[in-house]
Amino acid sequence: MTNISLNRRAFLGASGALVIAVSIPGCKPKGIGPITDKDIKSMTLNAHVEVATDGSVTIMAPHPEIGQGVKTSLPMIVAEELDVSWDKVTVKQSVIDEKYGYQFAGGSLSVPMLWQPLREAGATARAMLVSAAAAHWAVEAKDCSTEDGYVIHGDNRLGYGDLVEAAAKQAVPEKDSLKLKDPKDFNILGRRITGVDNLAIVTGQPLFGIDQKIENMHYATYSKCPAVGGTVKSANLDAVKSMPGISDAFVLEAVGKEDVLKPGVAIVGTSTFAVFKAKEALEVDWDLTSAASFNWSEFLEQGKAGALLKGNTTLFDDGNVDTAFGQAKTTVERVYAYPFLPHAPLEPQNCTAYVQGDKVEIWAPTQTPTGAVQMVVKDFGFAAENVTLNQTRCGGGFGRRLFNDFVAEAVAISKKSGLPTKVQWTRPDGMTNDYFRPGGVHGCAAALDEEGKIKGWKVNFHTLSNDGKTPGRSPNAYMGNEFPRHLVENYQVNETVTKMAIPTGWWRAPISNAFAFVYGSFLHEIAHETNQDYVQMLLGLYGDDQIIPGPQGTEIDTNRAKGVIRAVAERSNWGKSLPKGRAQGLSYYYSHSGYIGEVVELEVSADKRIKVHKVDVVADVGPIVNMSGAENQCAGSVIDGLSTMMNLRVDIQNGRIMQGNFDEYPLMRMPNTPDIDVHFIQSANPPTGLGEPALPPLAPAVCNAIFAATGERVRELPLSKSGYSFSA
Amino acid sequence: MAISLKINGKTVKTNSDPETPLLWMLRDELGMVGTKFGCGIAQCGACTIHVDGIPVRGCQTLLEDAEGLEVNTIEGLAKDGKLHPLQQAWIDHDVPQCGYCQAGQIMSAAALLAENPKPTDQEIDDAMAGNLCRCGTYPRIRAAIKQAAGLGG
Numbered sequence: 001m002t003n004i005s006l007n008r009r010a011f012l013g014a015s016g017a018l019v020i021a022v023s024i025p026g027c028k029p030k031g032i033g034p035i036t037d038k039d040i041k042s043m044t045l046n047a048h049v050e051v052a053t054d055g056s057v058t059i060m061a062p063h064p065e066i067g068q069g070v071k072t073s074l075p076m077i078v079a080e081e082l083d084v085s086w087d088k089v090t091v092k093q094s095v096i097d098e099k100y101g102y103q104f105a106g107g108s109l110s111v112p113m114l115w116q117p118l119r120e121a122g123a124t125a126r127a128m129l130v131s132a133a134a135a136h137w138a139v140e141a142k143d144c145s146t147e148d149g150y151v152i153h154g155d156n157r158l159g160y161g162d163l164v165e166a167a168a169k170q171a172v173p174e175k176d177s178l179k180l181k182d183p184k185d186f187n188i189l190g191r192r193i194t195g196v197d198n199l200a201i202v203t204g205q206p207l208f209g210i211d212q213k214i215e216n217m218h219y220a221t222y223s224k225c226p227a228v229g230g231t232v233k234s235a236n237l238d239a240v241k242s243m244p245g246i247s248d249a250f251v252l253e254a255v256g257k258e259d260v261l262k263p264g265v266a267i268v269g270t271s272t273f274a275v276f277k278a279k280e281a282l283e284v285d286w287d288l289t290s291a292a293s294f295n296w297s298e299f300l301e302q303g304k305a306g307a308l309l310k311g312n313t314t315l316f317d318d319g320n321v322d323t324a325f326g327q328a329k330t331t332v333e334r335v336y337a338y339p340f341l342p343h344a345p346l347e348p349q350n351c352t353a354y355v356q357g358d359k360v361e362i363w364a365p366t367q368t369p370t371g372a373v374q375m376v377v378k379d380f381g382f383a384a385e386n387v388t389l390n391q392t393r394c395g396g397g398f399g400r401r402l403f404n405d406f407v408a409e410a411v412a413i414s415k416k417s418g419l420p421t422k423v424q425w426t427r428p429d430g431m432t433n434d435y436f437r438p439g440g441v442h443g444c445a446a447a448l449d450e451e452g453k454i455k456g457w458k459v460n461f462h463t464l465s466n467d468g469k470t471p472g473r474s475p476n477a478y479m480g481n482e483f484p485r486h487l488v489e490n491y492q493v494n495e496t497v498t499k500m501a502i503p504t505g506w507w508r509a510p511i512s513n514a515f516a517f518v519y520g521s522f523l524h525e526i527a528h529e530t531n532q533d534y535v536q537m538l539l540g541l542y543g544d545d546q547i548i549p550g551p552q553g554t555e556i557d558t559n560r561a562k563g564v565i566r567a568v569a570e571r572s573n574w575g576k577s578l579p580k581g582r583a584q585g586l587s588y589y590y591s592h593s594g595y596i597g598e599v600v601e602l603e604v605s606a607d608k609r610i611k612v613h614k615v616d617v618v619a620d621v622g623p624i625v626n627m628s629g630a631e632n633q634c635a636g637s638v639i640d641g642l643s644t645m646m647n648l649r650v651d652i653q654n655g656r657i658m659q660g661n662f663d664e665y666p667l668m669r670m671p672n673t674p675d676i677d678v679h680f681i682q683s684a685n686p687p688t689g690l691g692e693p694a695l696p697p698l699a700p701a702v703c704n705a706i707f708a709a710t711g712e713r714v715r716e717l718p719l720s721k722s723g724y725s726f727s728a
Numbered sequence: 729m730a731i732s733l734k735i736n737g738k739t740v741k742t743n744s745d746p747e748t749p750l751l752w753m754l755r756d757e758l759g760m761v762g763t764k765f766g767c768g769i770a771q772c773g774a775c776t777i778h779v780d781g782i783p784v785r786g787c788q789t790l791l792e793d794a795e796g797l798e799v800n801t802i803e804g805l806a807k808d809g810k811l812h813p814l815q816q817a818w819i820d821h822d823v824p825q826c827g828y829c830q831a832g833q834i835m836s837a838a839a840l841l842a843e844n845p846k847p848t849d850q851e852i853d854d855a856m857a858g859n860l861c862r863c864g865t866y867p868r869i870r871a872a873i874k875q876a877a878g879l880g881g
């Protein structure tokens with residue numbers, strides 16, 4: 001690997017040791033006196049950029065870092081337009097403030113949403129530095145250029161550090177007047193830049209929510225009903241309180257909706273070990289009146305039995321499916337199912353809060369810090385200006401930390417106990433108190449003509465929701481342009497929704513993570529039934545170049561889709577001959593504005609042991625911001641996809657989640673990891689995020705490869721349910 | 729009765745509950761938070777530390793079992809301000825995604841290389857099989873170990 005540069009100062013920034021005086025004329029804290037040259041160490045040019053008088057630059061990372069790389073990639077965009085070399089840059093996690101907009105990490109949206117604003121932020125600061133230099137030399141700004149932290153005019157050169165004081169006094173330029181760089185002049189974007197926190201990570205410095213320590217901090221656990229929605233009747237609080245290291249134990253009532261505070265029992269003490277031990281001794285009599293009673297296996301059986309019936313609600317009805325099926329030469333009907341999934345980020349949920357009177361300060365590993373502040377205001381009655389939230393690095397997100405129930409717990413416990421408190425979840429707490437990717441069943445039918453062309457497409461989607469009507473926040477809801485809508489003339493999707501009180505939420509690549517498996521498998525089955533080459537069939541289906549309409553930002557450019565399919569076929573040497581038991585499987589899916597094709601090469605033994613040798617990934621997500629991070633996200637998505645489809649699921653019996661820890665939720669380990677080759681088609685389209693879209697195509701590619709290798713079609717995940725396992 | 733042990737070369741005495749796992753003693757009592765909590769049942773390896781040079785699970789090793797022994801943690805891996813070759817390789821390969829598992833990964837890898845400076849691919853996989861990475865950084869972990877071992881990568 002080449003060109004990785006390490007930003008050592010990020011280490012200092014991350015551990016809080018680098019002191020930067022933020023001195024803006026007029027904003028200087030009271031009582032310090034007038035600004036003198038001596039005072040000034042750095043100036044804030046805008047919300048994203050501070051330049052120090054020694055020329056070093058601090059760039060804010062506005063969105064939470066959950067492993068998707070935005071603490072590095074977003075500041076790279078600013079640094080590029082500021083025209084400063086990366087080794088002069090220190091990155092600081094920003095405060096939560098309206099000036100950064102809604103701060104969150106979800107939907108692979110950070111890069112697409114902030115690409116333009118951050119380029120402008122960098123260019124604005126650069127323009128102000130240029131203006132200051134031009135004024136100093138009494139020349140025109142347009143005749144000046146910049147290079148690597150210097151403004152240049154003829155033989156004149158001034159470093160940004162020498163200019164910053166004057167630059168801060170320049171008028172902020174109009175957006176229209178900004179000149180953004182031509183991508184061919186990029187020095188930072190597209191390179192491999194190692195993560196800004198890497199030095200802190202490999203030396204074990206405090207970074208994550210769980211690492212926060214404040215003065216007199218106490219530790220807490222919070223136990224909720226094992227059957228989701230149950231309330232506390234009584235608990236052996238006195239016995240718990242008498243245990244060593246325990247300072248308090250109390251019951252809390254629910255606050256707000258299910259994503260705020262659930263009812264439960266808090267135990268507060270002087271160490272994590274003490275409160276964990278006390279939690280084990282805690283005995284609660286739960287009132288199950290309002291608890292969920294859902295049984296996954298019942299739903300699954302009913303869903304499968306009624307899969308091919310019409311369904312209750314028609315969501316989309318293009319053309320006339322009945323006619324298409326009436327005239328079909330052949331029809332293919334198949335049923336697919338997939339399970340509930342927890343997110344299981346490796347850092348168990350935690351949050352530190354200190355409520356003092358009407359003020360609260362919070363340290364939270366959350367994907368939605370702005371949302372957390374809003375929740376504390378709305379549901380706990382704090383004034384917005386009295387809530388301070390410090391966003392910490394998150395030990396994984398995958399969608400789990402979009403919900404802030406752990407923040408609510410920390411605030412409620414600190415409020416009641418009066419102590420600065422870190423609430424710490426155990427692994428089973430996290431596994432059983434999640435907002436799950438809901439399981440589902442899809443009944444699919446296709447009407448085919450003599451040539452195997454798809455003339456009609458009909459789906460009955462069995463899903464779940466809290467109100468039994470709309471999938472609502474249950475994220476497996478149709479968006480409207482799921483492949484192959486608008487490519488098949490007669491297209492109908494029906495839905496059958498079952499009521500269920502288990503909370504559901506967004507899981508990495510929501511919707512697509514399940515639908516890609518269904519459609520990628522079904523299309524492959526159609527290709528097989530009609531003796532068509534799968535790649536040719538997909539390319540034919542996409543037909544001429546066109547834009548398939550969809551909700552804003554999800555329009556599909558068929559030219560990009562075909563480009564990815566062709567490229568992944570070529571790179572994987574699609575169709576090459578392989579020994580018996582070994583085969584390739586291909587899949588393509590569009591999600592989160594990304595076009596991704598994947599080819600899996602695997603081997604299946606007689607006893608159903610699978611060895612995945614190679615996964616080729618081709619992605620078109622526009623230009624790449626950080627090549628190193630981008631490749632890491634794609635490889636990670638492939639591994640997540642493989643890990644999940646092989647062994648992972650939670651069973652729900654009588655409203656209880658039956659899996660508690662990693663012994664019952666066996667994530668994939670290193671020996672089962674295939675070689676992964678990632679290739680980007682760097683089109684000139686606007687860049688889009690990569691935290692999610694490389695995951696969905698993996699499951700169908702594997703299932704198609706298993707079929708090619710064995711003739712056996714897997715229609716239900718995880719694979720372990722059909723007797724498959726990783727080869728030792 | 730106070731328990732005494734050596735942590736990263738320094739003698740530490742504590743009156744904590746002798747049944748406290750080293751993981752929590754390090755984190756809560758000493759503020760050494762590099763060693764991470766992931767599962768508490770020896771499944772994930774996020775809490776990997778060395779006791780007398782052997783990689784163990786900090787969540788399973790009790791204070792009383794470590795009496796008089798030498799404990800080394802991620803915080804002690806860099807010596808005299810110089811990163812361990814594995815730490816440098818981790819940065820060079822930009823291994824971390826969320827980064828939460830990485831201290832444990834590096835401690836497992838460090839124990840491997842101390843005992844077997846030129847491991848085969850199979851030996852790397854075997855030695856690292858106890859460490860989960862939820863983000864899926866396994867390919868880069870492999871490559872970084874090879875670099876640190878002078879085996880390319």
Ligand code: FES
Binds near residue numbers: 776
């Ligand atoms: S926390 Fe010790 S192995 Fe997971």
Ligand code: FES
Binds near residue numbers: 862
């Ligand atoms: S980097 Fe996130 S768990 Fe390994």
